[in-house]
Structure formats: C-alpha cells, structure tokens
Amino acid sequence: MSKIWIFDLDDTLHDASSKIFPYINQSMTAYVSQKLNISNDAAHELRDQYWKVYGATLKGLMKNHDVDPKEFLLKTHDVHELSKFVKQSHALKNTLKKLKGKKIVFTNAPLHYAIAIIKSLKIERYFSAVYSIESTKYNPKPSLYAFxxxxxxxxEKPHQCTMVEDDLANLKTAHKIGMKTVLVSRQNKKTVFVNKRITKITHLNQQTR
Known part of the structure; x- marks a missing residue:
C-alpha cells in the first residue's frame, strides 16, 4: 500500500509568519486600495469583510469586482523580495530525505510563489508535485472541494495519505475525508481530528506513520 505525505508550505515547512506574511498582507491591501481606488483603511476593512464571507480576499475580489486572479497573485507575491526572507535548514532537508513515501506540497499560495520558496529552501528534490491555489480553481483549503x-x-484514497499542517481548520477537513493528520504547532491543542502533534517539522519521523 502506498504512502503519501501531503505537506502544507507556509508555517509548516518554513517560517512565514515573522516576515513573509506581513509583507504579503501589506501587498494585498495596497493592491485592493489601488485597484478599487479606495484608501488603505477602507481596503483593509474590505479585505476583512471578504475573509469572513468568502474565506479569502481573492474570492471576494473575483466575485464582486471581476479581478483577474492571476494578476492579483502575481502582484501580491513578489518572489524576488519574499525569497530573501527564507532560511535554509539542513535539519529540514535531512527530515524529508529520511521520510519514506511520496511527498507533495498542497498550499493555498500561488504556484510561482510556492516553487520559489521550495527552491530557496533547496528541498525541491524531495517533492514529486506542488498543488497550489490554481490547482483547486482558486478554492482554498479548508474547502472539501480543494481536498x-x-x-x-x-x-489515491484518503486513508493512504497523511496531511502535515499548522492550520487546524485544514486538518479538520483532512480528517473528515479520512486522512491521517499531523499538527505542526507549539500550542498544545488537543482535538479529535489531530492524530499527532509535533512542535516543529524536523520532529516528523517514521513514528507518525
């Protein structure tokens, strides 16, 4: 029986919260402000509204303003700048190298960004595929459609897969459809849909199989 490891990217395989997410967040607000000709404050409020209603800024912009998703993702994910924030990790490479089975990346980020980050981490050799927001027709995790x-x-069947994530909502969907789940988090969150919790990705090993 085959074994598939499905990895989230941001805040799972690398730290995105400290510098990358703030940069992207600022870029998205600036894009909305310029595109809709509104103030930064108004753009921030609109993004917050769209996040609550649609689960993502992009979905709201596509539905209500006919925004081109490719343009939005390209302009808000400047890989030349964002790649500078990536820190390579020998321990991460070693962890992935030792982990048996097929490994893929499944992220809500755009493909050009995901590939750039993976290359900056120098871990592209360990993954057989990268699935991005484009792969799910711009329907982000945790939607059942995306999974x-x-x-x-x-x-593959869900029971053959293990989802490795930092986001509980995404793991809840993964568990719901029959995947095994690994939460990467320093917070001790006990839930019925998390099979195993590790504090960082380099703690992942064959015991999670």
Whole structure:
C-alpha cells in the first residue's frame, strides 16, 4: 500500500509568519486600495469583510469586482523580495530525505510563489508535485472541494495519505475525508481530528506513520 505525505508550505515547512506574511498582507491591501481606488483603511476593512464571507480576499475580489486572479497573485507575491526572507535548514532537508513515501506540497499560495520558496529552501528534490491555489480553481483549503480535487489528481484514497499542517481548520477537513493528520504547532491543542502533534517539522519521523 502506498504512502503519501501531503505537506502544507507556509508555517509548516518554513517560517512565514515573522516576515513573509506581513509583507504579503501589506501587498494585498495596497493592491485592493489601488485597484478599487479606495484608501488603505477602507481596503483593509474590505479585505476583512471578504475573509469572513468568502474565506479569502481573492474570492471576494473575483466575485464582486471581476479581478483577474492571476494578476492579483502575481502582484501580491513578489518572489524576488519574499525569497530573501527564507532560511535554509539542513535539519529540514535531512527530515524529508529520511521520510519514506511520496511527498507533495498542497498550499493555498500561488504556484510561482510556492516553487520559489521550495527552491530557496533547496528541498525541491524531495517533492514529486506542488498543488497550489490554481490547482483547486482558486478554492482554498479548508474547502472539501480543494481536498477532493487534489486526491482525484493523485489517484489515491484518503486513508493512504497523511496531511502535515499548522492550520487546524485544514486538518479538520483532512480528517473528515479520512486522512491521517499531523499538527505542526507549539500550542498544545488537543482535538479529535489531530492524530499527532509535533512542535516543529524536523520532529516528523517514521513514528507518525
């Protein structure tokens, strides 16, 4: 029986919260402000509203303002700048190298960004595929649609897969459809849909199988 490891990217394989997310957040607000000709404060409020209603800024912009998703993702994820914040880790490479089974990345980030970050981490050799927001027709995790679309493409059953994530909502969906789940978090959150918790990705090993 095959074994598939499905990894989230940001805040799972690398630290995005400290510098990358603030930069992207600022870029998204600036884009909305310029595109809709509104103030930064108004853009921030609109993004917050769209996040609550649609689960993502992009979904709201597409639905209500006919924004081109490719343009939005390209302009808000400047890989030349963002790649500067990535720190390589020998321990991460070693962890992935030792982990048996097929490994893929499944992220809500755009493909050009995901590939750039993975290359900056120098871990591209360990992954057989990268599934991005484009792969799910701009339907982000934790939507069931996104997970099912990736599984159909992989041609695998959920029970053959282990989802490694920092986001509880995404793990809840993964568990709901039958995947095993690993939470990467320093917070001790006990839930029925988390099979194992590790404080950082380099603690992942064969005991999670």
């Amino acid at each position: 099912r679309k990736i599984l159909r493409h992989l041609g």
